[in-house]
Amino acid sequence: WQFILNDYVEISKNLSPIDPSEPFPTQTMLIDYVRVFQKGAGTQPPETPVPATGTKWAKHDAAGDRKWSALASSADGSKLAAAAWGGTIHTSQDGGATWTEQPKSEVRNWVSIASSADGSKLAALYDWGGYIMTSQDGGATWHKHAMSGTINWMSIASSADGSKLVAVAKDHTIYTSRDGGATWTEQPKSGSRKWRAVTSSADGNKLAAVVEDGGIYTSSNGGVTWTERAQAGNRTWTSIASSPDGTKLVATAAGGYIYTSADGGVTWTERSVDGRHNWTAATISADGNTLAATAGGGGYIYVSTDGGATWIAQTSPGVPNWSALASSADGSKLIAAAYGGMIYTTTPPVDDRTLAAAEAAVARAEASKSPADIAAAQARIAAVKDARKQAALQARLNAITSAPSTPTPKQPTQPNQPTNSTTIPQPHGGAVSLATAGKPCSHIASAEPATAPAQYQGRVLRNSVRFTITCAGQTAHTGYTTHVALTLSKHYRDPSRLTVLKLAKGGSVIEDITGRINFGTNPSGTRTTIAYDVTDGGFGDEDGTANGTILDPIAIYEDTSHTGSTSNSSRPSGLLANTGDSLLPTALGAIALGGGGVWMLRRRRS
Incomplete structure (x- = not known):
């Protein structure tokens, strides 16, 4: 007889089939006892195949x-x-x-x-x-x-x-x-x-x-x-x-x-x-x-x-x-x-x-054709890493926005509808587009350029945003998570040179969050996109309190020390950021x- 300690037991050689009269060992612990013989010997039943589950x-x-x-x-x-x-x-x-x-x-x-x-x-x-x-x-x-x-x-x-x-x-x-x-x-x-x-x-x-x-x-x-x-x-x-x-x-x-x-x-x-x-x-x-x-x-x-x-x-x-x-x-x-x-x-x-969420969001937009669902789908598409799948989803979304509209009876204006997209002009030219998605809350209450240092560790400031997310027009909630997608003011062919920093209210740097970011490009390949999740009272929330309001100031810097600006490339990235030395x-x-x-x-x- 042998005891099982780790859910398995090795075969013992030179054992004969068990005699039914042979006593079972005294069990003094929570341990199973077995005797193992040659596989297939005697009347051993056939093995039952285990159903395949999980990934490959x-x-x-x-x-x-x-x-x-x-x-x-x-x-x-x-x-x-x-x-x-x-x-x-x-x-x-x-x-x-x-x-x-x-x-x-x-x-x-x-x-x-x-x-x-x-x-x-x-x-x-x-x-x-x-x-x-x-x-x-x-x-x-x-x-x-x-x-x-x-x-x-x-x-x-x-x-x-x-x-x-x-x-x-x-x-x-x-x-x-x-x-x-x-x-x-x-x-x-x-x-x-x-x-x-x-x-x-x-x-x-x-x-x-x-x-x-x-x-x-x-x-x-x-x-x-x-x-x-x-x-x-x-x-x-x-x-x-x-x-x-x-x-x-x-x-x-x-x-x-x-x-x-x-x-x-x-x-x-x-x-x-x-x-x-x-x-x-x-x-x-x-x-x-x-x-x-x-x-x-x-x-x-x-x-x-x-x-x-x-x-x-x-x-x-x-x-x-x-x-x-x-x-x-x-x-x-x-x-x-x-x-x-x-x-x-x-x-x-x-x-x-990420892909599953984007597909679901596009399906909702196709069914409702509402601006809010379209904006939410756009935010989800920006986070898809596979360029081919991203383009296919974008084509479906474009078909919604370009299709001729069917006249419908005018509906009363709904007060306090959530805003899920906006544009933030940048002080040095260009603009950043902001889109949010998520339940129960994703309303953009405010959005403006953030106060940020012009340079950080030799990197040059390119864009900055400071936005507030609330539950306006939605069911009040605390501790929620919202998906955020930003379309930057231009395209960077090497996103590994970009660093994304979390800022304090006065513009000081709190931490490097580059590792939290999914980098991509917009469908036309003309602008770089970044996407990430923020949580009320958790990551990305400046006050760190689950109070129903997320305040998230960030800044994007570019390392120009080697080749200068890396913008104006048509090659999409679709890759995670180079981790570098960031606290990701x-x-x-x-x-x-x-x-x-x-x-x-x-x-x-x-």
Whole structure:
């Protein structure tokens, strides 16, 4: 007889079929006992095919069959890093299609790895290491940062720009760095605990960490002080991941469930998915809607696109011993690895919600032909990344606006109808077009140029807007999210030279939000478009209060240091912005070293 610990059991050789009179082992724990014989022997029933669900995944043989233990991803999902227990670190520059072994990382029992948003800065931990390892060139070379003694490291996380790091270990306090890993500070107020995993917001200030057979703790000041979140309960926590703003969290427990929080860890909701699993890792997208989690030891990868309310098993990659998971910032690109197996990536993306939303908006506009629905559809079309699909949707919308109108009886004027589009003249010429879409609220109450510095870090101001969104003409609501699309005053053939900044009321810069932006072009190819979501009381709202009003001042700057202005090109972009050094959303907080076989190894020596 053998007992099952991680939802799977290996065959034992030289066993005969069971004698019905042989006694069953005494069961003293919540463990299942089985005896495994040769497949197909005796009267074993035929296997029942599992219905295919979820998206398609690609297995990447180039990385090899290894004891993968940790993964990291850049914000756009193109630059990946994978670490193996008893091996080296491997990197990919093409979203996992090809892989390069980085021998200078050295053969070690790697347990965790983190990446900056642009993928250039990496930080990694190995088992019982006396060093923390960092790379400034995407993994080609590595630097050792000596720590006091050998430490039972468990997890590391990074800010978007790679300057702020946080590392946790068992039976130690938490360590933080504010200079990319060059120097480290113990944070005594975190307490010496069996820390299991840690995650970070994009700015590195909001942290969250879990304790094995303990609780969840959060920090809002970069790790100096910590608060236990008692509502989460004490569990065998295995991983935790954070949205870039630190407000939305997802955590997993071995032999338990998935838990989500929408208020920075104050309260938690249990997500049972399809039962208990030995969850090993989890990720969360920038908007908190797309979540993913791996069930180690014979379970599936599960994906949710509604913030954790419902989950879909990803049957395409099967049920190897999943140990690690990473995601692009928008959640569309996932990468998973198996301990003693291969690396897999999603193909195509998990869920093109942007395209689906645009198609639905166009359908509404075609049915109603109302100016409000047409403006809402235009905003959604601007966010579509696929140029061909964007053009097809635009053609459908153009057909509505160019079709001859059918005379209809004059209707009484409806007061307080929401305004969903407007034009904002710019002080130095040209104009920016603003369109909004979303329920329950998307009314543009005011729009004007924003006060902004003429230059920022060598970049030149091109456009600025300051607009207010309310619920006028709609049902009053708080905490809502509105989709915003801006058509800039001209076209830029290289949007990677553009930087989008969030401004304060007086014009000072609050943060770089380029990573939140989807760049595109208008249908004629003459103007660049940017699209993003703003939330009342959340991202993009200047006062940070869920009061029914969103105030969002932003400015767009261009880097002209190399080739001058990049305008007047007819080539559409349709691509995400180059992440550069901006504080953009990152998936590295969503990368958590999991368990599976790794968990069993560590449990035996802890």
